[in-house]
Amino acid sequence: AQTVTQSQPEMSVQEAETVTLSCTYDTSESDYYLFWYKQPPSRQMILVIRQEAYKQQNATENRFSVNFQKAAKSFSLKISDSQLGDAAMYFCAYRRVMYSGGGADGLTFGKGTHLIIQP
Amino acid sequence: EPEVTQTPSHQVTQMGQEVILRCVPISNHLYFYWYRQILGQKVEFLVSFYNNEISEKSEIFDDQFSVERPDGSNFTLKIRSTKLEDSAMYFCASQQGVHSYEQYFGPGTRLTVT
Secondary structure (H helix, E strand, C coil), rough: CCEEEEECCEEEEECCCCEEECCCCECCCCEEEEEEEEEEECCCCEEEEEECCCCCCCCEEECEEEECCCCCCCCEEEEEECCHHEEEEEEEEECCCCCCCCCCCCEEEHHHCCEEEEE | CCCEECCCEEECCCCCEEEEEECCCCCCCCCEEEEEECCCEEEEEEEEEEECCCEEEEECCCCEEEEEECCCEEEEEECCCCCHHHHHEEEEEEEEECCCCEEEEEEEEEEEEE
């Protein structure tokens, strides 16, 4: 079974600085997706960024980028120019690629990292 | 922009009672999911649903849980006899197709069992 580990329960960063959130995972699959979700106090789950395992290029979305190391099974999230609105729980998640006729796997989440932005 | 909706936003029930949590997925989506998040813990997969039947389920999804798509729009999660430990946030999500990568989450229903 796949597992997702986030070793940082809490991180703090000064506004406008850069912060990196760590995530490692374990799987025997070769095709999968990795995601970072943001959960603000409203508890809505918001997709921040995704990475397809077959792509070597790291995904980027504006101020958010990932460092995907497939051999090391590592998937960290870098937030540049941190803003007060970035304060939230961040969850790393894994899902294997679905195929026609196969099952609809759910996402496997890590325990989350609480990101605090210091003004 | 289309979104997943869930009702109610907060449900309080007594232990042993049955509850039904409702979700309206995005209209052209084919895959539907329920997740649970106990306060302060990670989000856990409960069940997925496709083509009018359960596709996958986790160990958490035991006989007290059931899911249904009673009409073309609603997707429900029923808990037959609630326990204190069922208190959690329940999220519904939907996904367009097998090759889609993103699951769109609803805002969640907070279930409190007293």
